[in-house]
Amino acid sequence: MAGNILLVGQLSDGIATTFIGFESDRTHISCKYGRRKSWHLFGTVSLALTYPFLYMQCIGCKQNTAEYAQFIYYAPIFLISQIGWASTQINHLALIPELTHDDGERVTLNAIRYTFAVLSSIFVYGVAWGVLGLPSPHSSKNSELSPADAPAFQTMVLIVVGTGILFSSIFHLGLKEGPSRPHSFIEPEDSCRENCESNGQVVSLPDENIPLIQRPKENTQLIQRPKENTPIIQNTAPEITTIACSINHWYDWFKKPMFYQTAMLYSCTRLVVNLSQVYMPMYLTDTLKLHKQYIAVVPLVVYLSGFLAAVLVRPVTSFISQEVVYFFGGLLVLGACIWAYFIPTHSFMVFGMAVFLGMGTSIILVMSLSMTAKLIGKATTTGAFVYGAMSITDKVSNGVVIVIIQNLNPCLRECNKCAGFFRGVMSYVIGAIMILALISLFTTTFTNKIKPSSQIENKQQHKGSDDQQSE
Template identity: 25%
Template sequence: MHIILNENVMVSSDLGAESNNFGKRSRLENIYFGLGHVYNDLCASVWFSYTLFYLQIVMEIPSTTAGLLIMTGQVTDAIATPVAGWTIDRVGTRRAWHATGTLFVTIGFSLIFAVNNNGNNYLSVLVYTSLIILFQIGWALVQISHLSMIPSLARDNNQSNTLTTLRYTASVICGIIVYMTTWAVLKDDANLNNVGPADFYRFRKIMFIITGIGLSAVMLFYVGLRNKWNKLRTYKQLQENEENKDKLPRNFLKSSIIYKVSLLYMASRLYTTLNLIYIPLYLDERQSDELSSIDGIRSTVATVPFVVYVVSFITAIILNFRKQSDTIVYVFGSLFSMSASIWIGIIGRNTSKIEIYTIATLIGIGGSTTLVTSLCLTAKYVKSNGFGGGSVYGIVTFTDKLASGLAVFAIQHLQNSLDENFPNFYSSVLAYVCGITALLGLLSITTLYCCPVSEEGL
């Protein structure tokens, strides 16, 4: 894909002028901005934490087929993301694309969990595939339209960091809401210890609750920023300004740092995504050991990810007051991430209750730190170079979505091909695959640190 910057980039001077319109933005308006991605975040928490678990355990779909469905969603999202970024920078307003994406998400996400589409037949797979594709296209439209607002809203890098941290904090709160809801719904039948096909109606109830909360947040987002939308201009409007035509920057795809930032974000996001997906399956694997009914899967499948998100929430708040550079903070986050993987690698699934929650704490600190700082670095890149936010975020997020889809499919295919008596498969995934991903992030920040700052704008 070849994109010429004189067709899709925002000019630094115009970004600055546009940002001044938001210079006196109140804290309440910042909160309204944070609500703009809440519905997406709620759905993402369910998608990454429970969809594979739901398809495999509740719908009893074979692991390879379930992995293929997850990969289909991630590949669709990966393709839709750069297309959405290119389109949002040129056609229509961010609000229109955000609303369109919200509609797609509502239809696709709701029906994935509302329709009892049990069975491993072609029609079942086709229905799930269609709904997942619709959901992921909508998710990409909402994500990029919301992310691309940050460089326009922020006057400087500090405000970019604030909005990015606020956005991530909202995401963490969404995860907490999802896990609290899941815990409450799954625990309503104390006579059942394991999760199975009988829990279809409970997962559908969870979906309805999440959809209601998400749509309420979207309405507040639109109403709260109703006086700001007309000041967020598209690149098409900027291009019509004669005085800007000779100021357009070079093709951002020719800048090496875009690939370094993409790799950094991919590693950060992939670590978080794989942990969210495989922690419930790891807990189900761990269930076969000697566990009391109190420490059963119905409790831990919600409480362990809940701890991850609570710790992530606290970490995100602390990061908002950091004094150190993003590079140093990212390195420390990577070390926390790697320590969690190493711990699981040493003890396998034979973890005590205290150990599993301690590991969850390390995952929360590491994942939150690396993800927030990688997004801050991306926002700085856009702001410093005057690039079109939608296009850059589209390219950066493309890598993580494609990688996560391929990784999940490969893992599920491997699990299906191994002997069923292999006892520590999912603990090995959390230990080795996630550990290697964290190490990749650490190596990526090293290459970014070594790049010429004066040349690249960071």
């Protein structure tokens, strides 16, 4: 039933993400507050008002209250909180391409963003460790989780939401987004002119004050020949500027193969990260038979190692491509999956696996976000839609996969199979999804390699036709 509630939330999150991304790109805020921050504020308020109720006993419920009645109570609350989460996440991500057009700076911002996400997770698991691990009136004395630990989770969620409100206030008061024009007010020719000039092409538009029949011959030629010192073969990665020149509306993205490849890469990355977080507690308690405090300690190690990787990833990407860094992070995740399969019960080898998993998931998540920002390029007027489309594939796939796993869970029928089941989830399932992500990475890299040659041929053919017309 918990999986069904999660599926409802994920589906609503995915639908809301697409709608919010579309509307955020079109919204025109006349004041200086900013369209992204306005949507972010809406999501923050929605989360603050609903999230605490998810960790509190439903009003009027008793110990023998039917599960379907509790589902009816919690599902709408989870739905509203997920809509709020979608509004905060998408608009926070969409701010990055608008703040800078430089790929290196975007990687830096994504790394900083993920670093603080890791710090917040460290804070959450630190609070959980203190509430569950240390002697406290809010936690039961049993080594396993039970309904008696409900007050501990209520205490945790109140601390977390209060801290979140504090830092969200700092964000809204400290960051100046500035006024933004809606998509319909932005001239695509201006954006395309800027992108094509940055790609090495010389663009010259005719003088509007001169009648067409009287214009000199050189003014009627929109694209002039390059200068002698201009290299014949340009940069081998013109995908950003090429896409930006051809994106005038949100639906133009569906014509781009790179859009689907990046969506597959992003959704697989999020699946790896989310599944490892969701099933880590069951793996620790049911498979490795560790004390319940380790559901806070081991994820804390995961996020500490992820924090270290997020700090180191920025200087590495200055001399190594994002694709290579992602591949290295994927190998770390696969190593963690293999390690998770061979760890015996009551073993502290789990901390080594946690370090591999934390560093690997941190690297692939930062790189997938950076590659998404690279895909958007300077087409920032549809940036929120792109992040929304990526997120809906992430949310739907997460909800569906978790429901499938929960329906295959044998623990309700045969408890002795729980250990092997969760071991398989942490090793086989997550490992297979990571391999699928690496396959998507290779197809993306292959597309990037064949794009420039085809573009050069088209330019040469276009140049030849222009030469024939001038002759």
